[in-house]
Amino acid sequence: MKSVYYLLRGCGLAGVLLAGAATAGTTCNKQPIQPQSVQAIGRDMIVNGVPTSVVGMQYAGTPNDVSKAFREFWTSEDVPAKGQSSPSGMLLSALDDHCLYVLSIPPQPEGASTRGLMSVIKLGNDEVRHRIPDSAVPLPEGGKVVSDIESRDPGQTGRTWLLDMPGDARWNAQKYRSILATQGWTRIGRQPDYQSGVAQSTQGTAFVMQHGGDSVDASFSDRNGRTFAVINATRSR
Known part of the structure; x- marks a missing residue:
């Protein structure tokens, strides 16, 4: 369990409240990009009071290819998407109603595939109940x-x-x-x-x-x- 926290922190995501490509709720289940492979990290989480899930993914193509596909998907859904690049990698996001989708791509060598964390946060005013109160x-x-x-x-x-x-x-x-x-x-x-x-x-x-x-x-x-x-x-x- 502790490894989930350290992974989020190491990727710079803990304070940003990222979540996974699996659903963070019953309606936050869109798949912006089809992955080659999936690694479950935290499919059912509560991060600072927010329903969250995190999934590691590998995609075909370069980081720029993946970024373009991410934006094209949300354009087709009529949802604004944005991205930013820094020495720590690339961060792409889209807010679809109460579902925040985030894709974090760390720095990596150019190649035929790209690794990233695909994330979803379910925003809203619903009361969240912890299993460990x-x-x-x-x-x-x-x-x-x-x-x-x-x-x-x-x-x-x-x-x-x-x-x-x-x-x-x-x-x-x-x-x-x-x-x-x-x-x-x-x-x-x-x-x-x-x-x-x-x-x-x-x-x-x-x-x-x-x-x-x-x-x-x-x-x-x-x-x-x-x-x-x-x-x-x-x-x-």
């Missing part, structure tokens, strides 16, 4: 939630929070372990501390705790005098 997992005190991603895989749901908070990572981790313990969570193993560089100084810590059918994998790392925490909760069903 806020009340199920206490979060570290004093932390600001930077992102909140829930992914529903077959047989398991995962929800991952990224938090920014003041103070030392090891101290924040210790406080969070205590909060979980007082609420009945038990530790199920010690994870290795994060080390940095030649000096091998400790930069953060991680641990796993469990409560009934829920488990939490918590990671705390130092960032310029502050702490970044990744709290990944999973629930089997």
Whole structure:
């Protein structure tokens, strides 16, 4: 589950709220470009409160060929589409009523095929219900939630929070372990501390705790005098 967050973040998509070529809802199911192959990443997700899905795709042709096909499809649908290029790649988007379609193409060598993330976000005012509710997992005190991603895989749901908070990572981790313990969570193993560089100084810590059918994998790392925490909760069903 945590890998979904890191993939989104690594592609620069977490803060933009991208979604997948599979449906983010029952009506957001158009296919702007027919792919050669598909890799499911997160077909049923909630990203910062928005129904979202993400699918990796490979297309025939160069990035420019794919960009042209994307725009031509939405022109035929009478939907405006736009794109932008930067050193981090190409980003194409189209807003069709309440469905936002986004295609992210990272930098890659010119060839007979192009890799990208095809995305859909379902916009609207419908209430979104998490399968792992806020009340199920206490979060570290004093932390600001930077992102909140829930992914529903077959047989398991995962929800991952990224938090920014003041103070030392090891101290924040210790406080969070205590909060979980007082609420009945038990530790199920010690994870290795994060080390940095030649000096091998400790930069953060991680641990796993469990409560009934829920488990939490918590990671705390130092960032310029502050702490970044990744709290990944999973629930089997």
